[in-house]
Amino acid sequence: MRKPEQVEQLYLDFDGFFASIEQQARPGLRGRPVGVVPFDGTSHTCVIACSKEAKARGVKNIMNVEDARAICPEIVLVPQSPDLYRRAHNALLSEIAAVIPIEAVKSIDELTCRLSARDRAAPHDLSRRIKQRLARHVGPHITCSIGMAANRQLAKIAGKMDKPDGTTIWHPQDMPGPLLPLSFEDIPGIGKRMRRRLCLAGIGDMTSLLATEPKQLRAIWGNVTGERLWYALHGYDVRAGGSSRGMYGHGRVLPPDFRTLKDAHGCSRLLLVKAARRMRRGGFYAARLALWLSFRIGPVGREQGWGGSLTMPIVHDDQACLAALQRLWERAWTELPRGVGIVRLGVTLMELSPAGERQLDMLLDDDRLRLKWERVTAAADRLNMKYGRTVVSLGPWTPPPGGYAGGKISYTRIPHAEDFW
Ligand SMILES: [Mg+2]
Structure with a gap:
């Protein structure tokens, strides 16, 4: 498998997507802790998304409204507007596509792109162009976090390092340094069950995880997913399978x-x-x-x-x-x-x-x-x-x-x- 020598993959994740769209669309919500709820007027419901101001006060996505109010009494609850989110998604994607072709849309607020040779040489410049274009053409209240690395999995992890509105670039020559202080919770694909299995195998932190061999992770996972994760973490050009x-x-x-x-x-x-x-x-x-x-x-x-x-x-x-x-x-x-x-x-x-x-x-x-x-x-x-x-x-x-x-x-x-x- 090829091991890229430059960053080749970008992962973009919008920050507090639904709540930031509400703030962009409704100026009265800007700067305030906003919680998006599924329906209007019911108290026994939960916050499905919250703004960065609400997050800063301890409110989390998927939290009971009662709990959210207890932590943050000034929270503004707004009912979801799915059609607005869908239109925002489309508008944001076409602005991004004007800067770089989109390789795959991973969810309503996440996508990934493959860098051209020019962008590989100047990744910070690419990130700035994407962010500038979104701010100018859609609005400055919808921000995104961007990660770039040798492959999609590393780019995704990198993107989480500096939220909201950050850009994290993990150049292959700097790896695996930035991975070492992370915990297994930060690694997509390592769930609770896998953490237990890894622990049983004597693998308790990133350093020992990276010191394994591909076959070992394959055995722990019981399938090729573990092996793929090994190659991804080691910066190989792992492309996703059929799905x-x-x-x-x-x-x-x-x-x-x-x-x-x-x-x-x-x-x-x-x-x-x-x-x-x-x-x-x-x-x-x-x-x-x-x-x-x-x-x-x-x-x-x-x-x-x-x-x-x-x-x-x-x-x-x-x-x-x-x-x-x-x-x-x-x-x-x-x-x-x-x-x-x-x-x-x-x-x-x-x-x-x-x-x-x-x-x-x-x-x-x-x-x-x-x-x-x-x-x-x-x-x-x-x-x-x-x-x-x-x-x-x-x-x-x-x-x-x-x-x-x-x-x-x-x-x-x-x-x-x-x-x-
Ligand atoms: Mg997001």
């Missing part, structure tokens, strides 16, 4: 007589349906769709790029994906110069969450229409599977000349993908 793959995408070079906007549009629908099928087979939902086009003006013009992306409400059915694609094309049609020929194009479904753990679930109003389209899509999948080809599709299905010659590519293999964002 957190980054994206599903397809791209294609169009044949010379198939480069009109109309043909490219048809081809993109086909590529998207193929990608969405693979995504469903993998058991994922996507929260963002990207379309990129590479075009020329005139037959010998310079190849130029256009790209756009938009958020989707965590979906996996064809209708939702195709509707999002249509909106991207409407943008492309107005922005592309006249007389272009589309040379290459691609679609990418990203910000995936496994079907079993849709972390944004509480904010979704999965309406009947969505469920209906999911059933329609599942029925089409079964039919196509049965016949081993596309016999049912939503709208036209016109493969480009030369057929769909396995144009499977991942977003990361597209040259200069980041230029298209």
Whole structure:
């Protein structure tokens, strides 16, 4: 396994997310201890999120309202506004994506990015650009903590070192020093049960944990998770397994007589349906769709790029994906110069969450229409599977000349993908 020599991964966690959004949206709450509660007007409930002012007075997330009031009588309780949080999430993500591509959304207030070569050389500068952009374009009352390290797990731990609004960079050459004073509670993936097992094995602190061998942790965990944790803590390039793959995408070079906007549009629908099928087979939902086009003006013009992306409400059915694609094309049609020929194009479904753990679930109003389209899509999948080809599709299905010659590519293999964002 490769051991990076520079920071390669960023982990961003918003501070007191729900409460800080309330403070951003409602100036009267700024500077005051705020506790977000599930419903208005009930006393037997709990604080689900609190502001930094409330935290400073000892209030914790998930605390009875009575207890919170006892500790902090001046606490202002506000009922949750899920739709506001969802819109804030989308707005914040698109601002971040304007600075650095988002590799994975881990929850409503956490995400991770992979650093470009330029950012690796100047990580503090990257952090400053993200924070500045969020403050200017969304608001200064929503802050985030950022960690950067050789891999995602270390970046996540680093991010917790300086909350709120901090930036912690763990350069590989400085490791494992910063890990040594930590306790097992600070390490994601070491729960109560594992702490007991480690203790029984005579491993009581980070120094002795780091002195183990990969096989030893594998034995203590009883599976490969322990071994992966060993490699992560030692700064190897550990990529998450199947459950957190980054994206599903397809791209294609169009044949010379198939480069009109109309043909490219048809081809993109086909590529998207193929990608969405693979995504469903993998058991994922996507929260963002990207379309990129590479075009020329005139037959010998310079190849130029256009790209756009938009958020989707965590979906996996064809209708939702195709509707999002249509909106991207409407943008492309107005922005592309006249007389272009589309040379290459691609679609990418990203910000995936496994079907079993849709972390944004509480904010979704999965309406009947969505469920209906999911059933329609599942029925089409079964039919196509049965016949081993596309016999049912939503709208036209016109493969480009030369057929769909396995144009499977991942977003990361597209040259200069980041230029298209
Ligand atoms: Mg947070």
